[in-house]
Amino acid sequence: MVNLFLQFAGGLFYLLNKVFFAMAERTKGHRNQQTWRMAAWMFYLIGVPFWVFIFISEHNWIAAAVETSGVPAILMGYIIVWRGNGTLGLCRGLNYFAQCMIVTGLCLSLYDFGGLITLNQVMEIGIASGFLFGTYFLAKSKSAGYIWLSVGNACAALLMMWQEYYVLMGQQIISILLVSDAYRIHNRRN
Template identity: 45%
Template sequence: MADTLLQIWGGLFYLLNKICFSKVERASGTAKQNGWRVRSWIVYLTGLPAWVFIFVSERDWIAAAIESGGAPAMISGLILAARGDGTEPKWLNMLAKFSIFAGLGLSIHEYGGITNISQFLELGIASGFLIGTYLMARNSQHGYPWLMLGNISCAALMGLEGYFILMGQQLVSLVFVVDAYVVRIKSNLTNRVSDGL
């Protein structure tokens, strides 16, 4: 029962985050976009504890460290969205980088190297979500392909470990990430064409 509740908690809020990212790309005006960005980071942070607990309980150390290490990038995104622009504290980036190495070190120690499929999937999660979240915090469209890698890797890992609610949530989230990316690319192309005329 607790596993199901954690899956619903983590899955629901991470899905809401991706829906909010999609709404950012469809919103008109900077104020509305920033409003959706603030919401996206708040719901992302709300779902974080459930994901970390699940990853730790499965001894998915890389993913657990990356998720907790992603919190500084999420907080950066929230700060930047709330301010409208600017810079975030440097210690947040340092904490995120430390978490990457700590998670990788724990996983290598636990398994005696990178030896199984779950660790490779965790590396996909790590690179996808950490780089994607970092780039999204800076409002870069290049964060979307990284988030796609994270969604696909996480869906596969959750399926292997029997967390089918989270697997489904990751696949549904992928749809919203792809949608947001396509909308952003179309918007950028439209802006380039109108700027060139």
């Protein structure tokens, strides 16, 4: 029962994040876009603990560690939307920390396992790369973030399928569609 709750909660918050990013891309007016983006980042942050708990329960250590280390990029995204596109003060520190965590998380995962030795590891690194690079680029309002999120979503869908978390697998597939839509709209507008 707890497992099902975690799947629905984690899936719901991450899915709402994607819905709100898509709404932000479709909305006209800075104030409306800001509202949707702030909601997107907030729901992303709320969903992190549910996913981390699931990853830890399945011994997906790489994905759990890197998912957690993506929180600075999420906070950076929220602050940038809230304050505007400036990167002064706290955002500069979060920007640097997020960059360091991207490199550190991927290097530690390769070191911890002595390289890539299992298919689950490859999927976890795909999740990690997609999540970290995706949140980092989206925090800077770059459309490349949507591509990276799609990579992470696809890898997460496969891993969740293999580990029989079918609710989360379905959520990841829906997320790919929403992220693709947001990417298309973002590029059309810019």
